[in-house]
Amino acid sequence: MREFLEETGRKTRTVVEISGQIGLMLSQALMWIFVPPYKWRNIIKQMEFVGVQSVFVVVLTGSFTGMVLALQSFEALKRFGAESMVAPTVALSVARELGPVLTGLMVAGRAGSAMATELATMRVTEQIDALTTMAINPTRYLITPRILAGILMLPILTIIADFVGIIGGYVIGVKMLGINSGVYIARTVDYLTFGDIMDGLIKSAVFGLILTLSACYYGFYATGGAEGVGKAATRSMVLGCVLILASDYVMTSMMY
Template sequence: MNRGTAPALLHPIESLGRVSLDIVESLGRFGLFLGQAGAWTFVPPFKVGQLLQRIHFIGFRSLSVIVLTGAFTGMVLGLQVFLTLERFGSEAFLGPAVALSLIRELGPVLAALMVTGRAGSALTAEIGIMRITEQIDALTVMALNPMRYLIVPIIVAGLITFPLMTAMFDVVGIFGGYLVGVRLLGLSEGTYFGEMRTFVDMADIMTGFWKSLSFGVIVTWVCAYKGYYTGHGAEGVSRATTQAVVLSSVLILVWDYFLGSVLP
């Protein structure tokens, strides 16, 4: 065997090993980041002002997107489900079909994806700019813990706002289904809401709640992490923002499947 052949054959193995080490290192840093944020969450004094600002930014400023998306999701769902049920003479079940689809699946997932696109990307860019302009280092110099001052309010705000945004999405979506099914297609209003009360129970609502709560942690965790460890320059911030949105969206869908298979 030629002397140059052996090193050439080892290049793919070296590349695989390097990628594996990078993945393990990133996973470890991800876990430590969340662990540190969780530890600082319960250490007083609490940054109430920062928390309220983050709740306003993540939640209140996302309301228009949530309402618009929820309304048209419910309307599309109401139309398509009605046309499907009509083939089997089961139009009466439109209400529970729309409500269960929204409460258990579409509400938590779509609300989380919308908030990720609107607020998550902005949070990553904001923290990333603070990193490359050395504002985070300045906080450390001033004896202000960046994790406690920046990251903890974001994650706690996600825990508070995501369930509320999901509830708003569900309510508006159910009303959108009502507009199409009852006002447009002629289904009885009593049938729409009566069957919904029969088939939707607290277990379904809690499933949507736990999903939205976990999505709040995932989105704020990933977006804050990507901003905190962003690369150098404007290109690094741009790359971190893209990675945060893509990774958050993928994790939302993956985690939704696992929770859906475990929760009742």
């Protein structure tokens, strides 16, 4: 019993410590956003890394998701004679939920883990200490641009995922399942509102913050050489994905 309580206490303390460090890192990183001179070169480099380099994987994910959604929903809706409702089913599912969530998860896997690895390598090879000794604030130089890039680029990637997802659904619905093209487009336009898209984009900005913050935290505080670098990448990925899904539930319950 005593061992159980001690273990629980230790784990609770670890969770509180990690939460505190993440909160502190976030507050410092956000503060530096408003302090000139701005590190535009760093910010643009990170936006390119998080955003532009993720376009291909997001297009693949988005299009296949739209396509499979069309197939699945067609089978279900056919039983009620409501085949044309495939269009809004695909559009709403993608815009509200799957676009932002899958984009967040894919970017966490591609950019988040790479970010954590890069920062962890910098930590264990003393490059972060080197920055400090050169009187350069590592949070400002390394963390702020990454978090900013996540917040700014995830909504853009989500718009792309939404677009190709809807197109994917259209291609399958119209070309393969035989739904009338005009009906498909009209149903999509009728049901999909600007608010649906905006809610998805707000979610994606939060996911961008979560995945970059998770990557920065585990990378920045990595210890223990090559093993520590590997652990940082894995932990950042796991925490990022779990928090994306958990926060998605919270935001969805608040929005709808």
